[in-house]
Amino acid sequence: MDGDLDLRKIRYFLAVADEGNFTRAAASLHIAQPVLSRQIQTLERELGGPLFIRRPRSLELTPAGRELLKDGRKLLADAADLAANVRGLATGRSVFTVGHHRAISVRAAVRAFQAEHPTLTVRTVALDADTQAAALLVGDADVAVVLPPLATEGLITQILKMEPTLIRVSSEHDLAQHAEVTLTDLAPYENVRFETAGENGRPVRNVEERIELLASSTGVYMTPALCADRYRHPDVASIPVSDAPPTPILLAWASSRDSQMTRDFVAIATASTS
Structure with a gap:
């Protein structure tokens, strides 16, 4: 390798790292899974070693890989900022x-x-839950649609809509067959935490790992309905909480x-959701 990094392969790597799964990452990138696998293998050869430990289900x-994840997104x-700035100067498009x-x-x-601003170049960027505020404060995004919790210092926020609140539990959980639960029903159960996983207490890095942990947990995890719709798992049940306050989408x-x-x-954005 001559020292150059292919940004497309870096983008592919980040998608796999974020999703924790080649199939889901390929779908998010709108490419075939074998193509994605070959691109990652090529990147690993170029960098001189593996970026992932491939396990049967994770x-x-x-x-x-951790080093590339830390610096690859930036x-x-x-x-992207360099290309956008140069393009804006060359074409007059902001x-x-x-x-x-x-x-x-x-x-x-x-x-x-x-459509309202045809001379503007509009791009989108997916944000991790723990970096939403930082992305806005440093200018990685001009505006964002996010979920709480959100550190709001230095930010202006507005509720876009309210989303029903659910619990997610293992399909083996006592509550898994309930059509609906109340907050009182949840009182005996511990809320699931996802900060670390496994005996070595390593950080949980992506949604795929969280769902796998939840599938083997005895606790409950409260989440807005849209997250349950987006991230499904055959061994995890989603149940409405009838008296839980809805979650604001901000x-x-x-x-x-x-x-x-x-x-x-x-x-x-407000008009499009009304």
Whole structure:
């Protein structure tokens, strides 16, 4: 290898790392799984070693994979910003970036916004739950559609819509066959935490790992309905909580970039969900 990194392969790697599964990653990238597997294998050869430990039902990052995950996302963002800035100077088109939680689709709002601003280049970026606020504050996104919890210092937020709250439990759980539960029903059960996994207490890195942990847990996990719809598992049941408050889906943007363009997107996104 001559030292150059293929940004497309980095994007493919990040999709697999985020999803924890080649099949789901290929679907999110709109490519065939064998193509994705070959691209990752090529990247591993170019970098001189494996990036994933491949297990029957999950993937684990190697030390090299963890290093690439740490810096790869910033590399792609920097490359995208550079291309957008140069393109804007060359064509006179400005760039507007819409972030979104990985379980939330913003396609309809982006299409409507683009139609209202045809000279604007609009791009989207998927955000991890623990980096939503930081992405807005550092300018990786001009506005984002996100889920709580969200550190709101330096941000302006507006409720886009309210989403029903569910619990997710193992299919072997005592509550799994209930059509509906109440908060009182949940009192005896521990809430599942996903900070670490396994005997070595390593961090849980993606939704795929969380769902696998939940499938073998005796606890309950509360989540908005859209997340349960997006991330299904044959060994995990989703049950409405009749008296739980709904979860707000939030529009958020940095107060330092409270522009008319951002307000236009907020208005269009709000109208598209009404």
